Amino acid sequence: MPDSTISNSPLPGLYIVATPIGNLGDISARAASVLARADLIAAEDTRVTAKLLSHLGLRVPMTPYHDHSDERTRAALVAQMADKVVVLVSDAGTPLISDPGYKLVRDARAAGRLVITLPGPCAAIAAITLSGLPSDRFLFAGFLPSKAKARADTIAEFAGLRASLVFYESGPRLGASLAALAGGLGNRDAAVAREITKLYEECVTGPLAELAARYAEATPKGEIVIVVAPPADGVAEEADDATIDTALRAALAEQPVAKAAKEVAKRFGRDRHDLYARALTLKGGE
Ligand code: SAM
Numbered sequence: 001m002p003d004s005t006i007s008n009s010p011l012p013g014l015y016i017v018a019t020p021i022g023n024l025g026d027i028s029a030r031a032a033s034v035l036a037r038a039d040l041i042a043a044e045d046t047r048v049t050a051k052l053l054s055h056l057g058l059r060v061p062m063t064p065y066h067d068h069s070d071e072r073t074r075a076a077l078v079a080q081m082a083d084k085v086v087v088l089v090s091d092a093g094t095p096l097i098s099d100p101g102y103k104l105v106r107d108a109r110a111a112g113r114l115v116i117t118l119p120g121p122c123a124a125i126a127a128i129t130l131s132g133l134p135s136d137r138f139l140f141a142g143f144l145p146s147k148a149k150a151r152a153d154t155i156a157e158f159a160g161l162r163a164s165l166v167f168y169e170s171g172p173r174l175g176a177s178l179a180a181l182a183g184g185l186g187n188r189d190a191a192v193a194r195e196i197t198k199l200y201e202e203c204v205t206g207p208l209a210e211l212a213a214r215y216a217e218a219t220p221k222g223e224i225v226i227v228v229a230p231p232a233d234g235v236a237e238e239a240d241d242a243t244i245d246t247a248l249r250a251a252l253a254e255q256p257v258a259k260a261a262k263e264v265a266k267r268f269g270r271d272r273h274d275l276y277a278r279a280l281t282l283k284g285g286e
Helices: 027-037 045-054 072-079 104-110 123-131 150-159 172-187 207-218 241-252 257-268 272-284
Strands: 013-017 040-043 062-064 085-089 115-118 137-141 166-169 189-194 201-209 224-227
Touching: 013 027, 013 104, 027 045, 027 085, 040 045, 045 062, 045 224, 072 104, 104 115, 123 137, 123 166, 123 189, 123 224, 123 241, 137 150, 150 172, 150 224, 150 241, 166 172, 172 189, 172 224, 189 207, 201 207, 207 241, 241 257, 241 272, 257 272
Parallel strands: 013 085, 013 115, 040 062, 040 085, 137 166
Antiparallel strands: 166 224, 189 201, 189 224
């Protein structure tokens, strides 16, 4: 695929443009150049994108776009790509990554339009680089469900995966999500990366149970990515009694006592009968 953005006037088509996740200095020269020469910008929220355009000193026509925009809106955009430079942006970061765009790209491809991506900031990738956790294999899991049962089920799907796990999260849900992760995955190492590229950027690392305790009461402000290390290879995970209790509580929310005790005992190499007794105590205390 030739790079039409190198020439003076980009060819007509769809341009997927990543924008900063905080620090406006992270806009790439190529992204700024394509935005400047766009005929139309399809934006998740035109008010947010207007601020970026104003920072770049640009005035470009915009139209709102979401994946739940109706078929007609999408078809009209795809039609315009035949002879216009249509740029897709989201509020921040890389479009399509927990953001709108997939259906527009799908339909643009189906219609044979030129599709070009301009890569750039992405909070998931930035967090992986900050975390100090294995980066050779990772799964981007987006946002966890907010309801406890759906969240535990989703976490259980990832438990056996030999890869780091990356989740997007918000401050008010952070403590509950970390506790659920500790319960479902064991006390793995993890990182909470917050406000990346912004003034109060921080990356707090530690075992999941420790992070869950830290954020149980203190709700942090701003935008957050959680990164969790892969499971330790083939050996039962080490865990203190508090972690065992967290895992038992999570398992008890889903299963009968005997099954919950068996599962947690296997994961942590503990005695099944001991954990059965402990599970009964925890259940009795509810
Ligand atoms: N498309 C974006 C990207 O490429 O990262 C993600 C959009 S998603 C709707 C927004 C979520 O990304 C936030 O809730 C947060 O979990 C994460 N995020 C975005 N900016 C961030 C930042 N500066 N620091 C930490 N997390 C961020």
